[in-house]
Amino acid sequence: MSILSILSKPFVADGVARLLGAAAARAITPRPLFPEIPGRTGEITIPTRHGPMAATLYRPPGDARGVYVNAHGGGFVIGAPIGDDPLCRYLAEHAGVFVVNVDYALAPARRFPVPCEQVHDALTWAAAPEREWAGGRLCVGGQSAGGSLAAAASRLALRDGGPAIALQVLHYPPLDLVTPAAAKPAPRGAVIRPWMGEVFDTAYIPDAARRTDPLASPAWGSNGDGLVGIAPALVITCEYDRLRAEAVAYAAKLAEAGALVEHYDIRGVDHGYDLMAGDPELVRRVYAFLALHVERAVTA
Numbered sequence: 098m099s100i101l102s103i104l105s106k107p108f109v110a111d112g113v114a115r116l117l118g119a120a121a122a123r124a125i126t127p128r129p130l131f132p133e134i135p136g137r138t139g140e141i142t143i144p145t146r147h148g149p150m151a152a153t154l155y156r157p158p159g160d161a162r163g164v165y166v167n168a169h170g171g172g173f174v175i176g177a178p179i180g181d182d183p184l185c186r187y188l189a190e191h192a193g194v195f196v197v198n199v200d201y202a203l204a205p206a207r208r209f210p211v212p213c214e215q216v217h218d219a220l221t222w223a224a225a226p227e228r229e230w231a232g233g234r235l236c237v238g239g240q241s242a243g244g245s246l247a248a249a250a251s252r253l254a255l256r257d258g259g260p261a262i263a264l265q266v267l268h269y270p271p272l273d274l275v276t277p278a279a280a281k282p283a284p285r286g287a288v289i290r291p292w293m294g295e296v297f298d299t300a301y302i303p304d305a306a307r308r309t310d311p312l313a314s315p316a317w318g319s320n321g322d323g324l325v326g327i328a329p330a331l332v333i334t335c336e337y338d339r340l341r342a343e344a345v346a347y348a349a350k351l352a353e354a355g356a357l358v359e360h361y362d363i364r365g366v367d368h369g370y371d372l373m374a375g376d377p378e379l380v381r382r383v384y385a386f387l388a389l390h391v392e393r394a395v396t397a
Contacts, residue, residue: 140153153197163391173300174300195230220260248315249312266333277295282341294339322350334360338367366379371383
């Protein structure tokens with residue numbers, strides 16, 4: 098029996114996921130980027146159908162143009178909102194929006210579709226007229242697993258009739274949990290290893306048949322059909338990322354539906370380039386590009 102087949106057993110994947118989660122919780126420190134941008138933050142609680150969810154609220158320096166709901170990455174099993182602190186500070190400062198950085202539930206303690214629905218509930222909460230920002234100018238985005246959740250929440254908004262979303266940002270997202278990670282094209286040494294895919298996907302959705310759900314795998318098979326009316330999307334991929342092909346395929350489906358604002362493929366980098374010890378100027382350029390799209394979306 099191969100190591101991948103062993104890791105695909107739910108009880109094994111759950112155990113490994115818990116170990117990874119415990120180790121990651123002790124090690125999470127945001128990359129020290131943009132020290133010139135202060136963090137104007139406060140802690141809030143958002144009601145969801147699965148119970149209250151904590152979030153960090155970032156305030157813009159002046160009058161707000163809108164609000165951006167952010168979901169961090171980590172394969173649905175690790176990670177924390179603080180890892181996206183540089184991005185959230187940058188968006189608040191340069192896009193002029195409030196940023197709601199959500200602390201969604203992680204697997205295996207809470208599995209699919211819980212975090213998808215939590216992010217959708219956060220959007221509904223953020224769109225309410227009693228907020229201190231213009232909830233009608235609403236964006237959602239995420240990195241890696243958070244990008245998958247942003248795509249799922251946007252699909253739920255389409256299915257359920259709201260809230261209206263001005264832009265969804267899918268930043269190197271996993272969008273096909275059906276295809277094994279080992280079968281996805283990637284250069285030698287890619288950040289995401291096949292064993293990681295087995296652990297993350299199995300801990301998140303133990304029943305492999307259920308991974309065909311469009312909320313989990315929007316890029317798989319015909320799941321990308323029927324997207325007319327979905328929120329406009331900015332898709333950002335990385336040249337060396339094992340997840341690149343599925344995001345490219347989904348971008349094509351969004352384009353067919355008239356919902357693709359732009360697909361930006363970052364050359365020469367791998368998954369999580371902005372969270373690791375890469376070129377800080379490249380990160381600044383990509384974040385500036387992202388912030389420009391958010392600003393345009395909330396001022397259109």
